[in-house]
Amino acid sequence: MNNFTFYAPTCFVFGKDTEMETGSYVKRFGGSKVLIHYGGGSVIRSGLLDRVKKSLEQENIAYVELGGVKPNPRSGLVYEGIELGRKEQIDFILAVGGGSTIDSAKAIAAGIPYDGDFWDYYEGKRVEEALPIGTILTIAAAGSEGSPDSVITHENGMLKRGASGDALRPKFSVLNPALTQTLSPYQTACGITDIIAHLYERYLTKTKEVEVTDRLIEALLLTMAHEGPRVIEDPDNYEARANIMWAGMMAHNNACGVGRTQDWASHDIEHELSALYDCAHGAGLAVVMPAVFTYNMHHDVMRFAQAAVRVWGCQMDFACPENTAKAGIEALRQFLISIGMPKNFGELGAKEEDIEKMAHTGCFGGAREGTLGGFVSLDQKDVENIYRLML
Amino acid sequence: MNNFTFYAPTCFVFGKDTEMETGSYVKRFGGSKVLIHYGGGSVIRSGLLDRVKKSLEQENIAYVELGGVKPNPRSGLVYEGIELGRKEQIDFILAVGGGSTIDSAKAIAAGIPYDGDFWDYYEGKRVEEALPIGTILTIAAAGSEGSPDSVITHENGMLKRGASGDALRPKFSVLNPALTQTLSPYQTACGITDIIAHLYERYLTKTKEVEVTDRLIEALLLTMAHEGPRVIEDPDNYEARANIMWAGMMAHNNACGVGRTQDWASHDIEHELSALYDCAHGAGLAVVMPAVFTYNMHHDVMRFAQAAVRVWGCQMDFACPENTAKAGIEALRQFLISIGMPKNFGELGAKEEDIEKMAHTGCFGGAREGTLGGFVSLDQKDVENIYRLML
Numbered sequence: 001m002n003n004f005t006f007y008a009p010t011c012f013v014f015g016k017d018t019e020m021e022t023g024s025y026v027k028r029f030g031g032s033k034v035l036i037h038y039g040g041g042s043v044i045r046s047g048l049l050d051r052v053k054k055s056l057e058q059e060n061i062a063y064v065e066l067g068g069v070k071p072n073p074r075s076g077l078v079y080e081g082i083e084l085g086r087k088e089q090i091d092f093i094l095a096v097g098g099g100s101t102i103d104s105a106k107a108i109a110a111g112i113p114y115d116g117d118f119w120d121y122y123e124g125k126r127v128e129e130a131l132p133i134g135t136i137l138t139i140a141a142a143g144s145e146g147s148p149d150s151v152i153t154h155e156n157g158m159l160k161r162g163a164s165g166d167a168l169r170p171k172f173s174v175l176n177p178a179l180t181q182t183l184s185p186y187q188t189a190c191g192i193t194d195i196i197a198h199l200y201e202r203y204l205t206k207t208k209e210v211e212v213t214d215r216l217i218e219a220l221l222l223t224m225a226h227e228g229p230r231v232i233e234d235p236d237n238y239e240a241r242a243n244i245m246w247a248g249m250m251a252h253n254n255a256c257g258v259g260r261t262q263d264w265a266s267h268d269i270e271h272e273l274s275a276l277y278d279c280a281h282g283a284g285l286a287v288v289m290p291a292v293f294t295y296n297m298h299h300d301v302m303r304f305a306q307a308a309v310r311v312w313g314c315q316m317d318f319a320c321p322e323n324t325a326k327a328g329i330e331a332l333r334q335f336l337i338s339i340g341m342p343k344n345f346g347e348l349g350a351k352e353e354d355i356e357k358m359a360h361t362g363c364f365g366g367a368r369e370g371t372l373g374g375f376v377s378l379d380q381k382d383v384e385n386i387y388r389l390m391l
Numbered sequence: 392m393n394n395f396t397f398y399a400p401t402c403f404v405f406g407k408d409t410e411m412e413t414g415s416y417v418k419r420f421g422g423s424k425v426l427i428h429y430g431g432g433s434v435i436r437s438g439l440l441d442r443v444k445k446s447l448e449q450e451n452i453a454y455v456e457l458g459g460v461k462p463n464p465r466s467g468l469v470y471e472g473i474e475l476g477r478k479e480q481i482d483f484i485l486a487v488g489g490g491s492t493i494d495s496a497k498a499i500a501a502g503i504p505y506d507g508d509f510w511d512y513y514e515g516k517r518v519e520e521a522l523p524i525g526t527i528l529t530i531a532a533a534g535s536e537g538s539p540d541s542v543i544t545h546e547n548g549m550l551k552r553g554a555s556g557d558a559l560r561p562k563f564s565v566l567n568p569a570l571t572q573t574l575s576p577y578q579t580a581c582g583i584t585d586i587i588a589h590l591y592e593r594y595l596t597k598t599k600e601v602e603v604t605d606r607l608i609e610a611l612l613l614t615m616a617h618e619g620p621r622v623i624e625d626p627d628n629y630e631a632r633a634n635i636m637w638a639g640m641m642a643h644n645n646a647c648g649v650g651r652t653q654d655w656a657s658h659d660i661e662h663e664l665s666a667l668y669d670c671a672h673g674a675g676l677a678v679v680m681p682a683v684f685t686y687n688m689h690h691d692v693m694r695f696a697q698a699a700v701r702v703w704g705c706q707m708d709f710a711c712p713e714n715t716a717k718a719g720i721e722a723l724r725q726f727l728i729s730i731g732m733p734k735n736f737g738e739l740g741a742k743e744e745d746i747e748k749m750a751h752t753g754c755f756g757g758a759r760e761g762t763l764g765g766f767v768s769l770d771q772k773d774v775e776n777i778y779r780l781m782l
Binding site for chain 1: 392393394395396397398399400401402403404405406407409568599600601602603604606607609610611613614617618630631633634635637638641646649650
């Protein structure tokens, strides 16, 4: 196991009606004037935004609002939020929504106290300072509610890039599984796929003898395999949604990813798709993952065989472990299709003629230096080949 | 899943040579004058204490020392530490040792700013304020390095009781698996047993549909089943010790125990043994667990069958799940014996004639009101019956 530090000081407030406690947690973590950041109409229509405001008012906490976050959140709104936050002398950012809203809120929180362009952080500068952030999560997916990460798309060049730093970990996150019951099956399935991807990105490692984190990742994958179909079949199943919500946080707060190299090739390859076609990140991952895994499988057959046996219930083929490895990837693919995810470029709305461009941006865009992936180092030609597997 | 809050803001510094960073972490978390608390000669002989002091000196941090913590730490030294800490105007407590040292340090940290008797906290008062604590862990076992808990034995009546509160979570914990390589096989096995017990105490729940935490607990049990024998066979196996060390922390920081009722009958029943006979806590648990589980098994046969199949690799007996449940408990018992743990009262040095007294203290001592156990409520007669199963 590699040396590491792990610091995850987010306070999770989990369960029914917990959004009513928002005000007291903002107060506990020092907020006196809040920027409430959110997306579109659903948090308004559902009454969630009103409940959050009421909770703030009960604690005499002032607030201003900035809505309009879109999926694959953009830099434009971040600049707007930074300007608003400075003008209004905001001291706390509250995200009400999913991963896009939280990531946008994190960018604003980092940008307000920073002298330079917030995008510096998305070009590789570590975030050491940010305003405190709280979240009220409305979809189990990105894991941003417990992570030090944020992903933003810059409108200049449509570069989709991530920033990181412990200062971006929320002070508190309200996780009420009931808030996710109004999601469409498609949105729910996208979230499930994103969580599964966060687990595989950590599972695919070059580090040997990491049984404890292997087992933890497998535990969360088993949870998703069990609870995913239940919640797609019955969207009102609170218990299934609760299990998925905690798994989604645990999948990405990195407790199961410490001390090992990680991959992140699937995410990097997907980001080009959602940046270009504005498809849902989870839907993109559903198409990307089986292709990446098939392409990389020969690099460590036993690792894929282990996942196949321990997670997907495949029989081990002791004469030919490669068969088991393949069966595990196919089981994942069929699982993703079964919950309603797309299976190829066509269903995603992606086009063959963009492959070369996407592979080039993926490998060279922003601060990249020609390769991506921590499990297998992939160059532009590899990435093109992987995109072609998705046709 | 039940509503819960989870707040685990300890910074873990994991890996080889990480004790050399102690000073910088004390500084980061605001310490300027430290009480270094430790046990006996091993941390001196190994040079660990000197390395820690050197690291403090490099950051110009002043310190005083208080050694002498014994296994099953006592109230006497806690009172001494509180007095010393007040006199020396200590602002940070640094524990160098195992669970006993850390628990004693936590008691001192809570006692220094408290007007009353620190023992109030061990009679049920929640700890809301304590001096900041750091730990350098020397055995994977108690999980106190990442938990909000502390267990102390009061010399007046030899009552062994626990206190709890987020203020008792260490600010940072240094986890260097190499520091555990000098432990005897017996000490190592006691630690392994304690970790397994922390997992079973959470596994045994009355809460339904808690797949995610079930799976996480099973993942950590599988890790212990795999790594335990490896480290007993080869005490210098750094990788096995690293996996056990992270599993030990994860087993008790409660990420895998949230949103569900827990048991803790085995711990409460064991505490009477170690309080009376001063046996190692892990050794006591090895004798107690199979007895408690056998006694409680009929309450939820399927839960024990699930552990048997998923953790211990037993075949499911679909015609008679009780056989599978029993096989799982027997597999656990044989595992504990295989790593060198005692199997009955005689090997533990416990005496049949003390059973009634222990059962009475366990059920009525301190603030208890006649029963113990969250999975099955056990009264004095039940506890006596359980002790008799250990003869």
